[in-house]
Amino acid sequence: MPVRKTIEAHFEQVAREQHRQLGALTDDLELLHTGLDSLSFALIVARLEDSLGVDPFESVERFPVTFGDFVRLYESHSG
Amino acid sequence: MTAAGASSDRFLAGVDASLPLAELGRVSTLGGRLAELRGRSVMLVTPDPFTAAIVLIELDGVARRVVLCPPDLSPAHFPQIVGEAGCDAWVGDPGTNLADLGVRTVVVPGLPVAMDLERRETQETEWILLTSGTTGAPKLVLHTLATLTNAFAGKERPAPQTVWSTFYDIRRFGGLQIFLRGLLGGSLVLSSPNESIVDFLTRAAAAGVTHISGTPSHWRKALISGAIARISPRQVRLSGEIADQAVLDALRRTFPGAIVAHAFASTEAGVGFEVRDGLAGFPAALVGAPDLPAEIDVAEGHLRLRSGGAGRCYLGTDTTPLKSADGFVDTGDRLERRGDRYHFMGRSGGIINVGGQKVHPEEVEAVINALPGVHISRVAARKNSITGAVVAAEVVRSTAAASREEIPNEELQRAILDACRKALAAHKVPASIRFVPTLEVGASGKLVRANA
Numbered sequence: 001m002p003v004r005k006t007i008e009a010h011f012e013q014v015a016r017e018q019h020r021q022l023g024a025l026t027d028d029l030e031l032l033h034t035g036l037d038s039l040s041f042a043l044i045v046a047r048l049e050d051s052l053g054v055d056p057f058e059s060v061e062r063f064p065v066t067f068g069d070f071v072r073l074y075e076s077h078s079g
Numbered sequence: 080m081t082a083a084g085a086s087s088d089r090f091l092a093g094v095d096a097s098l099p100l101a102e103l104g105r106v107s108t109l110g111g112r113l114a115e116l117r118g119r120s121v122m123l124v125t126p127d128p129f130t131a132a133i134v135l136i137e138l139d140g141v142a143r144r145v146v147l148c149p150p151d152l153s154p155a156h157f158p159q160i161v162g163e164a165g166c167d168a169w170v171g172d173p174g175t176n177l178a179d180l181g182v183r184t185v186v187v188p189g190l191p192v193a194m195d196l197e198r199r200e201t202q203e204t205e206w207i208l209l210t211s212g213t214t215g216a217p218k219l220v221l222h223t224l225a226t227l228t229n230a231f232a233g234k235e236r237p238a239p240q241t242v243w244s245t246f247y248d249i250r251r252f253g254g255l256q257i258f259l260r261g262l263l264g265g266s267l268v269l270s271s272p273n274e275s276i277v278d279f280l281t282r283a284a285a286a287g288v289t290h291i292s293g294t295p296s297h298w299r300k301a302l303i304s305g306a307i308a309r310i311s312p313r314q315v316r317l318s319g320e321i322a323d324q325a326v327l328d329a330l331r332r333t334f335p336g337a338i339v340a341h342a343f344a345s346t347e348a349g350v351g352f353e354v355r356d357g358l359a360g361f362p363a364a365l366v367g368a369p370d371l372p373a374e375i376d377v378a379e380g381h382l383r384l385r386s387g388g389a390g391r392c393y394l395g396t397d398t399t400p401l402k403s404a405d406g407f408v409d410t411g412d413r414l415e416r417r418g419d420r421y422h423f424m425g426r427s428g429g430i431i432n433v434g435g436q437k438v439h440p441e442e443v444e445a446v447i448n449a450l451p452g453v454h455i456s457r458v459a460a461r462k463n464s465i466t467g468a469v470v471a472a473e474v475v476r477s478t479a480a481a482s483r484e485e486i487p488n489e490e491l492q493r494a495i496l497d498a499c500r501k502a503l504a505a506h507k508v509p510a511s512i513r514f515v516p517t518l519e520v521g522a523s524g525k526l527v528r529a530n531a
Contacts, residue, residue, distance in 0.1 A: 017496075018505060032277065032304050038296060038434050039506050041303075042465040046510040057464035058325055062332075063302035 003075050006051055007044075011036070014043045027068030034067070052078055091261075092286055093129025094271040098191060100262070103136045108188040109170070113137055115184055116168055117201070120144040122161060122182070124152075124171030128249050128269045130188050132258060134170055139224065140200025142168075146207040146219070147250040150272045156217055163219050163395040164207055207394065208252055210346040211437040218398065220346045220390035228259055229388030230350035230372050237290075241265030244283045246293030246301075248272065252346040253319050257292050265290075277306040284309040294319035295326045296434040296466055302329055316353075317341040320432055320467045321423040324359045331357055347401055348408040349388025351375065360422035376407055381427060382414055383407040425460055425468070429528050433506040434466035440528075443470060443509065446502045452477055452491050457518050457526050461510065469510035475518055488514055 001009075008025055011034070015022035020035045031041070049055045056077040057063075064070040089100040098106065107113060108130055121142045125131050128150075138145050146164045154174065160166070161180045168184040169177055177185060206227060209217040243261040247254030249269060261267035268286045270279050280301060283291065291312045293301070298317060301307045315330050315337050322341035330339045343351035343361070351373045354361045366375050373386035385407045392401050402408050413424040425431075431438040440458035447456040454477040461471035474495065476488075486494075492512050499508040519527040 017500070030305060032275075032300075038300055038466055042434065042463045042469050043510050045465050046461065046463055046469050050511060055464055060325060060329065060464075063299070063329060065303060065305040 003052065003078050004071050007048065007071055007074060010044045010047050010051070014040050014047070017043075025067050027066060027071075029067045030065060031067065031070060048074065054078060088266075090266045090286075091129070091132060092266070092268045092282075093127065093132075094269075094274055094282070096129055096191075098133070100266065102191075102193070103133065103262070105193060106133065106191040107137055107194040108133050108191050109137060109186050110189055110192075111194065112186050113141060116170075116186070117141050118143050119168040119184065120146075120164055120166045121168045121170055122146045122148065122157075122164070122166040123250075124148045124157075124169065125188050126150050126171075126272070128254075128271060132249060132267075132269060133191055134188055135206075136262075138170075139204050140202065142204050143202060144205040144207060147209070147255070149209065149248050149250045152209065152217070159216055160209070160219065206255075208250075208255070208346050208390070210252075219394035220401070221392050221394055222390050224259075226349065226388050226390065227255065228263075229386060230256070230344075231260055231263070237264040239265075240287070241290060242268060242283075242286055242288045244268040244270070244286070244288045244291045246270055246276075246279070246291075246297035247319070252344060253292065253294070256344070256350065257290075276300050276304045280304065280306040280309050284311075288312055290314045290316070292316035292318065294435050295322050296320060298326055298330060299465060302326075302333065307333055312337050314338045314340065318344050319435055321425070322359055323464070323467075325464060327357055327359060343382070343384075343410075343412075345408075345410055347390050348384040348410050349373065349386055349390070351382070351384045351386075351410070358420070360417075360420045363416060363419050363421055366421075374407075377414055377416075377421065378409075380413050380415070382410045382412045382421075384410060429459060431458075431460040431468050431470055433463075433469055436504075436506045438470055438507045443472065443499065443503065443507055446499050447472060447474060447495055447509075450491075450494060450498055452486050453495070454478065455518055455526070457528070458509065459529065463510075466506075470507060471511045471513070472509040473513050473515045473518060475515055 011025060018040050022035055023029055045057060054077045056073045064073050091098045091100055119142055121138060123134060123145050146160060158180055167182060169182045170186045170188055173185045203223055206222045208220045208222055210220055243257050243265050245254050245257040249255050249258040268283050268288055288310055289312055295317050315334055327339060338355055340353050340355045342353040352365055366377055373384045376383040389408050390401055411427050413427050414421045415424045429440045443458040444456045447453055454475045456472050456474045458470060458472045460468035463469045495512055521527045
């Protein structure tokens with residue numbers, strides 16, 4: 001499954017579990033406007049580490065601000 | 080205490096209200112009822128930190144004791160706290176059963192009004208701060224203004240244009256330190272629980288914040304917000320959680336001209352030390368060094384601190400002493416020495432710190448272990464680059480052959496998560512569950528944990 005799809009799946013799963021309304025995951029959607037809190041992001045990052053075997057936040061150059069930034073960050077660390 | 084020598088342009092700013100600091104001590108939010116609170120033990124439960132700040136100054140020197148309740152404190156804990164602190168007065172919105180708790184006086188704070196107050200300071204007020212205890216119920220730590228200002232008593236008055244701010248609520252130790260520093264010099268911009276991080280940063284920027292403090296989790300949120308570059312602080316401070324190299328580097332890149340410092344402090348031990356070299360952990364040379372705000376000791380891998388800034392004691396009956404016989408406070412933080420540096424490895428007793436919120440493994444294990452199909456579980460911290468750590472569980476399935484056949488792992492996993500979500504706050508629910516064949520139990524009959 002492409003990285004983006006995996007990320008979308010985890011965002012949607014965590015949003016469901018945390019009973020949060022997720023906005024449409026477009027590239028320019030700002031992460032703080034996704035409706036997710038820090039805990040939700042922590043869960044997503046933990047599960048992506050399990051799925052993709054990588055946590056790019058350990059040595060991130062620039063923290064992602066939009067969903068597109070987030071996807072690109074993971075894409076640049078995968079494969 | 081008053082805002083010493085306040086010039087007319089020093090201010091205290093909340094979300095939608097602001098006050099010249101020179102007015103503190105001359106305004107009242109208590110509607111003229113301050114005299115009723117003289118010598119009383121007061122529970123301060125006002126949701127708005129700006130009002131709380133004004134009330135604290137009014138009550139200091141007048142009330143015998145003030146319990147600083149943070150905004151997220153569950154009302155379920157009120158009876159315990161009122162009982163242990165002997166509160167007979169309440170400042171905040173009234174609850175339904177305050178009379179049952181022995182609270183005789185309730186004052187609902189209003190807007191600050193200039194009063195011709197003659198504030199006689201007749202006693203050294205005890206400031207009671209709350210910190211999390213082993214079962215999730217809070218522990219009460221007794222401080223005074225003397226202990227709370229110990230760390231900066233000898234410091235120079237800050238430059239006139241200094242504007243302090245903090246992501247923390249001022250009713251927690253980290254935020255309270257900033258509040259008290261601001262009273263001694265400079266201005267203050269208070270955060271608010273319901274304000275978005277973007278709005279807070281925008282407001283702090285407009286006020287010209289120069290010194291800003293928060294936990295690594297607060298700072299990571301700020302970094303993701305896209306609004307962090309609105310502020311131009313001279314000093315950026317981190318405390319309250321382990322500051323990892325990634326967040327320190329990100330802040331140094333974001334604020335190249337600023338001092339980025341991370342500090343160790345706790346409600347019990349007070350302020351320990353500050354590190355400004357940009358590296359995670361702290362230099363081993365600090366241990367036993369003279370002329371530091373706190374004496375630092377490492378014993379059995381634990382950080383211990385001794386200073387005049389520690390809490391005096393815990394309130395309540397069933398508690399361990401806050402200090403050992405030699406006056407040191409065991410912080411409960413485990414250290415690992417690598418070369419000439421110590422690094423923080425997490426809490427002893429396995430307490431998990433999820434973005435500043437503490438989780439005791441035992442409370443999660445209790446929920447998991449109650450499920451049919453589970454023999455035993457072990458819960459521990461799993462490192463996380465967003466919140467520092469998240470909760471992870473290892474589970475040994477019960478050996479009944481029937482249950483293993485009937486309930487596949489995935490279904491049991493779902494059942495465990497459902498049970499945890501029903502019984503526990505969101506940050507305590509395991510982020511991952513791993514089924515393992517066995518878990519080691521020691522001679523004491525207790526689970527062997529990696530981090531005792």
